[in-house]
Amino acid sequence: MTHAVLITGTSSGIGRATARRLSRHPQLTVYATARRTEAVEDLAAAGARTLALDVTDESSMKAAVDAVAAEHGQVDVLVNNAGYGQFGTIEETGLDDVRRQFETNVFGLARMTQLVLPGMRAAGGGRIVNVGSMGGRLVFPVGGYYHASKYAVEALTDALRFEVAPFNIKVSLVEPGLIRTAFGETGSDTLAGTAGASGPYARLNAVADRQMADHYRSTLLSAPAETVAKAIEHAITEPRPRTRYVITPAAKALVQTRRLLGARVFDALLRTRYSGTAD
Template structure:
């Protein structure tokens, strides 16, 4: 059998970068897609094939997927990892930014999935792995747009899993907690820009401090650990439908299941106010 083919979106840094490396090490022909092509050059040295990809652009997505299918006749595994976190009060974040958050985190994921399904269905097999977040089941202040997209990814993925099962295509959801990457620092900058002054400034200072720790805090999960879960979902004969990765994800999601809403609200603020603003 020829090498299985995987396509990883959002592969310029963090989870996507580590996933591309690990899938290549497990014998996959890996295509890594992102807008920042220069950031993926180290992957090329490991045999990963680099693709310019913008998941908000139809032409870019169609060309990227079409090129891989033309070369190999199929894509065996799609890892939908591209995404970012837009934070700020709902009152203050511009509607255009809310739409962009959905374009990247939900509609880009959905369109990439649409593009790979026909070849998977024709082959009678395939894996679609959607990187969600513990934020798809819990919430934070000033994170309305981001959390809304991750709740949407959870529902989309559950529906997709059921409709694709008769065609031999599996769907798994990855739910990381805080992960060491540039994601948090970028999200914190956006939060300060949108809500750092004005009526939500006090909350914004707390939340920005929390977000800014994700590249160095001891409780945050290395991106390689999340990549390990993705590889398991890609190669296991019986992958899980969901992978909660990291102690923070498991602990907070357990509390979310057990506690009433207002008690969980209080827990979140108690935890988050420990971070120096």
């Protein structure tokens, strides 16, 4: 008997690495999804089945879940991976951009969860893995709206884990630090789109953009997507998965620093990194 694994957002990065890794398991049938199936054709060659899925579209989400249920009875494992970073200052970022990010990062995740839970309950169990971020535990400047979406994922995951435990449904949260994918480039692009060449935050935006590029290139501060895929595999296959998986040593250090030292000290550390950014 195989278990059906539905993964959102597999056209690149963490989702793609996870689909490839899980497709090697003979007891897992992996459904790799993207808005356009041609973006995941190579995953089909690697052993995954492919489906069109847009987590901002109700009919698309329902159709994908129904397609898996038609073949397997239900989705046994849901990996909520789809998401992206919208960067910019709180003042300068347009709220339409913020709404689009929350539609993908939060509401899409929530709706996919709602759609798979009836089948999991009827089957007597299941797994849900939400891909959050270390950015759900601490905040950097010009990332406030992205961080807000990941803080929301933290809250939803904690509530869900308790609510579905009586139905033998296990829920884990994966919190990557900096992962060497296109995420950093996307974040830089969105920052460029919201920030003017001049203005009250011009220096801050320039420093943040430079640091984002440098940190994502650093092999000391970042890790490959395969590292996250391994954690997701553990959350899916182990009898007692962890509630949280913080990925990369740098992320673990930052999360603990923020937790132990508090807001004032963490703000002081940030000021040393972003010094001289105010006009």
